[in-house]
Amino acid sequence: MESSSESGGTGTKRVRALPKYVILRTTAGQEVNVALMLEASSQALKSKGIYSIIVPPEIKGYIIIETEGLHIVHRVARDIKHVKGKAMGSLRPDEVERLIKVKPPIEELRPGDIVEIISGPFKGLKASVISVDTQKNLVTLNILEASFKMEATIPADNVRLYKRR
Structure with missing residues (x-):
């Protein structure tokens, strides 16, 4: 992109690159440690161009880095322990x-799923989902660990999916 400079001549104007989302492979369970070390390394190298480091909770062994370019990630992640793979490719923002x-x-x-109750009087028990009421945010459960058939209706926030049937 060309633009005029104040002195009247023509020159090139550097256009800032759009940020990319790059995936970096790490040792499973060490994602947060790698993210913290990447942040420290970026600050120590006074590296500009890394905007954010994302540790997705559902994807073990990977972190996502928002950066100007792949070369910046390679430079910052060079000697960091638990980095298992080089940053390759990029993700779209919607991904x-x-x-x-x-x-x-x-x-x-869904009905039939096995859930763990994470709070309330049945905390720690496993249960089978009988029905789900999305309007009221309630789940009707059959407590599996009871010696008799026991149904309970509790808030959906109090359960965590344990196993899908």
Whole structure:
């Protein structure tokens, strides 16, 4: 892109690149540590061009880096422990949004699923989903660990998907 300079001559104007989302492979379980080390390395090298580091909760062994270019990630991640693969390719912003968007628990539940109750009087028990009421955000469950058939209706926020049937 050409533009005129103030002195009247013509010159080239550097256009800032659009940010890219790059995936970096790490040791599973060490994603947060790698993200913190990347941040420290970026600051130590006074590297500009890394805008954010995302640790997707549902994808083990990978982190997403928002950056100007792949070369910046290679330079910053060069000597970091637990980085298993070089940054390759890039993701579109809509793909990143889909990966990090938190889905309400009630959207994931279907009758027949096995859930773990995470709060309330039945905390820690496993149960089978009988019905899901999305309007009221309630789930009707059959408690599996009871010695008799026991149904309970509790808020969907109090359960976590344990196993899909």
